[in-house]
Amino acid sequence: MRPLLTFLSLIFVVLVPHFALATTSEQQAQITLGRYLFNDVRLSKLGNRSCALCHAADLGWTNRFSKVPDIHGNPTTLNTPALLNVAHYDQFMQSREGLQTLEQAILLPLFGTAPTEMGMTEPLLLQRLQQASDIYTPLFEASYQSADFTTQKVINALAKYVETIQSVDTPYHRYLSGVTDALNKEQQLGLSLFNSDRLKCSQCHGGELLNTPKNNTDPLYVSTGLYGIKNKDGKYLYPENERGKASFSHKESDDGKYRIPSLINVSETAPWGHDGSVQSLEQYIEHYAAGGRILTIGKNAGDGRYHLNKDNKISGFSLSNKEKKALVAFLNSLAITRLPTQQHQDPFCQLVPLKNKKDSPNCLPPFKVKS
Numbered sequence: 001m002r003p004l005l006t007f008l009s010l011i012f013v014v015l016v017p018h019f020a021l022a023t024t025s026e027q028q029a030q031i032t033l034g035r036y037l038f039n040d041v042r043l044s045k046l047g048n049r050s051c052a053l054c055h056a057a058d059l060g061w062t063n064r065f066s067k068v069p070d071i072h073g074n075p076t077t078l079n080t081p082a083l084l085n086v087a088h089y090d091q092f093m094q095s096r097e098g099l100q101t102l103e104q105a106i107l108l109p110l111f112g113t114a115p116t117e118m119g120m121t122e123p124l125l126l127q128r129l130q131q132a133s134d135i136y137t138p139l140f141e142a143s144y145q146s147a148d149f150t151t152q153k154v155i156n157a158l159a160k161y162v163e164t165i166q167s168v169d170t171p172y173h174r175y176l177s178g179v180t181d182a183l184n185k186e187q188q189l190g191l192s193l194f195n196s197d198r199l200k201c202s203q204c205h206g207g208e209l210l211n212t213p214k215n216n217t218d219p220l221y222v223s224t225g226l227y228g229i230k231n232k233d234g235k236y237l238y239p240e241n242e243r244g245k246a247s248f249s250h251k252e253s254d255d256g257k258y259r260i261p262s263l264i265n266v267s268e269t270a271p272w273g274h275d276g277s278v279q280s281l282e283q284y285i286e287h288y289a290a291g292g293r294i295l296t297i298g299k300n301a302g303d304g305r306y307h308l309n310k311d312n313k314i315s316g317f318s319l320s321n322k323e324k325k326a327l328v329a330f331l332n333s334l335a336i337t338r339l340p341t342q343q344h345q346d347p348f349c350q351l352v353p354l355k356n357k358k359d360s361p362n363c364l365p366p367f368k369v370k371s
Helices: 025-038 102-111 122-131 133-144 151-162 171-176 185-194 281-290 321-332
Strands: none
Touching (some): 025 133, 122 133, 122 151, 133 151, 171 185, 185 321
16 A cells, blocks of 8 residues: 555644634544545546646645636636635635535536536546545545545545635734734835725725625625627627626626635735736726726727626726835735645645646655546
């Protein structure tokens, strides 16, 4: 039997007690099993990706693709959202309401076909785990007191692991807790602007994770006027292939509406926007200052200021260069302290070794699909 990495003994401690996690031995075993599954390319039909490919620990739990390619190499329509603190979300999908548990959310990329992200089927998943019983039998026994491999256990273990991807250990949160020098003068100016009636940033980006409206009766899914493509009827809409909530509801009133993202660690998750079309935080600020993004070239050229469903809080504002720099400095203060490396260590060697990335000690050989 191949040597297995020992189970972790502690879960990282986060800043806010509300985010504290239970640490029983059974739960720790489930987290460890989830970490193996999260990093294992066995979970993709073609053996060419793991969950960690799109949600990389060293890339802010997302990636640097504008639009992540599916398992066949075709670009999808959405940028990958970061998994940081996702366990505390009320809604888990960017443009689809109704998925309110991590388990429901995990099923889509694993088994879904629109797009085909992992392309897995339940029989193939269980077959792959059985073929790797030397790795997974001890992990399942420790986690569920049974060596039986089931899809339900896989999804549960993945959810338990994702729950550990959380932190609000940022200079901003330390400042709120009373550490007055946690933010420098420029960042404090940026915070003041962020909360101002002139910019209205905090009216949508409120709460501990800066991802909920300050007014709890306001919607969680909104249009920010990122696009405004004029159609033959004179209406300004989003691109036909990615219309936000309207892609699922088929209602024009949902066109261009996406879940308000958390701003925690935002500076570490480029590129931005639901489709990865924004290349800098400065560009995003300019979009809001204009009251919507104006594109003059390309197939999506148009004026987002006139988008049919643009939220009325996005009305534009003036900003000096000093203020823009201060706002960016504040957004940089939302970066978290890195989560413990050992807790999120990839137990498998790289499928394709990268020069700037080292394998973990005693890593297990990666799975390779037999031709």
